[in-house]
Amino acid sequence: MDTYRWLLALHVSGAFLLIGGGVLAAAFSVAAARSDGPREIALFLGLVRVAVPAVVLGSLLTLALGLWLVAERDYSMTDPWIALSLVVFVAGLLAGQVGGVRDRETRVLAQKLAAERVDIANDELRARMRDPLARALSWGSGAAMVAVLGLMIWKPGA
């Protein structure tokens, strides 16, 4: 197997880990949002952490091997689809990071209420679960990564 195929396979593996991890996190976030009790909310938001290693490893693999592939195939960083992909990728990572911090604060609050044996989410926890900014950041991050996948496959302007 030549270098190009190795790089491509590892680059695609990174995309599977990154977006697949995002799907896992989104599924658990939705499960948490549909729960009433702090115990269940804390449980599902706690499970979101399982996705973190996959997303981090996937991000590193995708970016590092993507840049290596650019050099290997004589593409240019100024090619529209590559430049746009990089911008959208970084924006997606930043949105995911900020959204993740807000989700972590929500999880800590849910864990605190669960430890106090509160059965129904209070107003603060409900407000955090419905926080439109946190939702926009998390879903926007996922949409950005799907857009990058599209750019990688269509290669507009190539």
Added chain:
Amino acid sequence: MKPETQLFFHVLGAIVLFGATAAVATLALAGRGRDEPRPIARATLAILLVLAVPAWIATLAFGIWTESAGDWPDGLTWVDFGFRVTDVGLLVVLVSAALAYRWIRRPTGRWAPSAIGFLNTLYLAALAVAWWVMTTKLPA
């Protein structure tokens, strides 16, 4: 429709199927032996029906479409392997859904979540091998 469109939805379907399978395996393993596993069992069934089934359909349908538009010769190992893994996926999803339903009905039993966790962990590995084989197109 451009061939890239079919490939995009095939790859996206496979990635969502991978994420859904990982979520189901995680929930099943986390739910074993819990005092009140019913919310986890319900979430497991919901992910299988709402996420895994549509993702499986998209992976297969757009995979067939991509292959038919690709003008590849018959009998390519990497193509056949991808289809075999996708075929097995339907069985995994349906058996897991049946087991999740049973888990909801009898939440104290441990074997249903154990079986769901085992099946989906195994299928996760199969999906990883499939994307590797299909990306490298080896052995041709």
